[in-house]
Amino acid sequence: xxxxxxxxxxxxxxxxxxxxxxxxxxxxxxxxxxxxxxxxxxxxxxxxxxxxxxxxxxxxxxxxxxxxxxxxxxxxxxxxxxxxxxxxxxxxxxxxxxxxxxxxxxxxxxxxxxxxxxxxxxxxxxxxxxxxxxxxxxxxxxxxxxxxxxxxxxxxxxxxxxxxxxxxxxxxxxxxxxxxxxxxxxxxxxxxxxxxxxxxxxxxxx
Amino acid sequence: xxxxxxxxxxxxxxxxxxxxxxxxxxxxxxxxxxxxxxxxxxxxxxxxxxxxxxxxxxxxxxxxxxxxxxxxxxxxxxxxxxxxxxxxxxxxxxxxxxxxxxxxxxxxxxxxxxxxxxxxxxxxxxxxxxxxxxxxxxxxxxxxxxxxxxxxxxxxxxxxxxxxxxxxxxxxxxxxxxxxxxxxxxxxxxxxxxxxxxxxxxxxxx
DNA sequence: AGCCTAACAGAATGGCTGTTCCTTTTGCGA
DNA sequence: TCGCAAAAGGAACAGCCATTCTGTTAGGCT
Numbered sequence: 001x002x003x004x005x006x007x008x009x010x011x012x013x014x015x016x017x018x019x020x021x022x023x024x025x026x027x028x029x030x031x032x033x034x035x036x037x038x039x040x041x042x043x044x045x046x047x048x049x050x051x052x053x054x055x056x057x058x059x060x061x062x063x064x065x066x067x068x069x070x071x072x073x074x075x076x077x078x079x080x081x082x083x084x085x086x087x088x089x090x091x092x093x094x095x096x097x098x099x100x101x102x103x104x105x106x107x108x109x110x111x112x113x114x115x116x117x118x119x120x121x122x123x124x125x126x127x128x129x130x131x132x133x134x135x136x137x138x139x140x141x142x143x144x145x146x147x148x149x150x151x152x153x154x155x156x157x158x159x160x161x162x163x164x165x166x167x168x169x170x171x172x173x174x175x176x177x178x179x180x181x182x183x184x185x186x187x188x189x190x191x192x193x194x195x196x197x198x199x200x201x202x203x204x205x206x
Numbered sequence: 207x208x209x210x211x212x213x214x215x216x217x218x219x220x221x222x223x224x225x226x227x228x229x230x231x232x233x234x235x236x237x238x239x240x241x242x243x244x245x246x247x248x249x250x251x252x253x254x255x256x257x258x259x260x261x262x263x264x265x266x267x268x269x270x271x272x273x274x275x276x277x278x279x280x281x282x283x284x285x286x287x288x289x290x291x292x293x294x295x296x297x298x299x300x301x302x303x304x305x306x307x308x309x310x311x312x313x314x315x316x317x318x319x320x321x322x323x324x325x326x327x328x329x330x331x332x333x334x335x336x337x338x339x340x341x342x343x344x345x346x347x348x349x350x351x352x353x354x355x356x357x358x359x360x361x362x363x364x365x366x367x368x369x370x371x372x373x374x375x376x377x378x379x380x381x382x383x384x385x386x387x388x389x390x391x392x393x394x395x396x397x398x399x400x401x402x403x404x405x406x407x408x409x410x411x412x
Numbered sequence: 413a414g415c416c417t418a419a420c421a422g423a424a425t426g427g428c429t430g431t432t433c434c435t436t437t438t439g440c441g442a
Numbered sequence: 443t444c445g446c447a448a449a450a451g452g453a454a455c456a457g458c459c460a461t462t463c464t465g466t467t468a469g470g471c472t
Contacts, residue, residue, distance in 0.1 A: 001469050003469095004469075004470085005470075008469085033458080033460080034460060035458090045460090045461075045462085049461070055459095055460065
């Protein structure tokens, strides 16, 4: 094959990224192997490594994807006229949460704890979303609440901060509420039995 | 050695768990190998496996530990007289956040996404903390705000929910703000600067 | 249409990881 | 104090996993 056209190349990249996303949502970032992604995407190792430098690169790409999708949703809501108020905005954002994406989102936060690149992606996206919220709340204060335009932005800042925080908490709750990972999609592996309680307290009198 | 006395056994368990905690805070749950924990604790594989069934068991134990520590801090604040209001309670909780513990806490959330046992631990602890907040806010409403005792509990519920959510979001921010892990297996973690004062929002959450 | 090159498939590999096994040591009960 | 069994040490091991390599194929450019 010659160098693929940009459109086709991007198509393959998203094909891989979405397969990875499904795997991550199912089994978590750490417990997803390249073999899993190969099985899920229907491609091969060679193909994947032709499009992503390594696994960390793929993780970063999906992290960007998940966060960007969220930011897009927010931007959509925030651009409406008249500008929605903070409570309504939060309600809409929460209602639009996709459990699978929420799981991967939380995993992304964890990854950000360790990987500086992912951390920057997360903080950038968070700041961007907060800025959009800030704009929206400011517009709402002025246009709907008839707040004094002079101090509106300043007044809106803590509100935007709070909406962002509450949204992220709801994201966490959605991730925890949704069912835990299933077995692998293909392959005859025995279903892993969940470990029983593992705490100490040996009551054996021996 | 015969079966160790209970006190000594628990001592070894916490010695291992705290070494693991440092490793997790430094490199993350997934990137921490048993070899790392061996090096950090100064013990051996045989010793570790005498006290914990496997790595997952150790992870679960540290997850419990981290969350329990947080719940204890909350319980301490909430038991004060007169009962602190939601804003002050949140400020205190946020000020008491330890960056290393916050990192491991976020990693715990991620693990809860995949491991049903950890998920139950996280949800149980979250519910317990929320219940404590609920009690505290109820007492505050009645004793400080002179709210009608009849509907106080009902009125306090959404407030407690919000405080919990805002606290968890601040935990996330602390985890992202703190420096990313080093590669050195150095011993004690140096305390990072605590979060600045969180501006109190204009009013109690509606 | 035809070539040329990069995408792709799939096996090979080497390093690392969790866990176990066996030996040595040592704390505790008697 | 003595002895024993459990705990600690640490090497060994088996399996997995990310990545690479070698052909093979097929898409775009001329």
